[in-house]
Amino acid sequence: MNDGPAVDAAANDGDAGTADRLPEDRDVEAEADAHLPLDLRPSASRPSRPVNVPPGWEPIAELAAIVERHLDALVERITDCIHDEIPTYRTGLVPREDLRHSVRRNLEGILFGLAEHRPPHPEEVAVRRELGSRRALQGMPVDALIQAYHVGYRELWLALVDAVPGDEPQTATQLLTTATLVWQWVHEVADALAESHASTVRSLEARAVGARQRFVELLVGGDLDGEEVPRLAGSLGFDPAGEFTVMVLRVGGDDLDAVELQHTVDRLAGRHAVVARGTQVVCVSQGGEERALTTAARNVFAAAAVALGSRRPGLRGARASLTDAELTLAVTDDGDTSTFEDAWLWATLTGADERLRPLLADGADAAGRHPHLAEAVRAFADAGFSVSQAGRRLGLHANTVAYRLDRWAELTGWDPRSFPGLTRSLAALRLAGS
Structure with a gap:
């Protein structure tokens, strides 16, 4: 459906009172209309030319003409049907007024084309292209948009059928021949809508991808002092002062x-921004539930390593969560x-191997030469510092586990039954890869 002069403009309530307005009033209104999207403007200069009826x-x-005389009621009915039948429009x-204007413009266009027995003109299709783009910018899914058009055409057809005089069966027969023409309007308009909607969505996605990539790169680089980072954050829907959580995947x-x-x-x-960086994928989030986030990541990348930083406030907090x-x-x-909350100790020690190696060398050496002792130390830690529980896990007598713990202490000088000794022992095992 497209714009065009009305079939019976003098009878259209939407133009009532036009003749009573002063010329300067009409000029002001025309100037205001020029700033509206094409499909929200009144149909051009009705009646600019007579209907060319074959x-x-x-x-x-x-x-x-009969249908247009009752156009206001039909517009309201179609608007109600769209809201009732298509949840996205609710x-x-x-906005309802936006939808109402668009429905009116569509009806006026097809009624004019139907009266002239013709398909839509290119300029009429261009109006629908603009609407498809505007609906994409509003976030309306294309399937809902196309469904709304089908609802409008359905109700228009019913109105045309109701307008057929009961004593003119030949008119009813002639109306049936217009079905092909009406379908041509549906087809051309729907194609224009879908094409322009898809083009706009692709453009928006390309801009969003660029903004997300730049935002994450600035976080990685720690360049947070300028105006660009908060501006990018705002453009992506983030509150720069809010709390951020960063997830990184090794895919x-x-x-x-x-x-x-x-x-x-x-x-x-x-809100979420996902960016690919080499063999990793970074997801910066705000306001979401962390378990849902890691579940979503696992659903997409089943074999990936997934790591979640702590929730931290502000853009510097986002940078810190990324480091986490x-x-x-x-x-x-x-x-x-893994989460930083659970793995903070080993995560914090990451990259410090060379600095810690002299402190942990005795334990790493003992683990390499006596793996059964290292196994006993790890089982003791995993069993909640219970020798008997560790024995059950290893299939050994508790006395055997106790002996191995003592032997470990003799070789390293670290008593695994004490917190400092156990912590140092576990760090050494991790350094040794045991």
């Missing part, structure tokens, strides 16, 4: 479908999920 087509032109993405190979993860987390609560996640990722195996 010979023998007068009964159909008269049906179109979310407020498209490996070519499996870097960050776009799929972005679409997945977009369905979650909060990167350090945690270094101590997370493929297929596992």
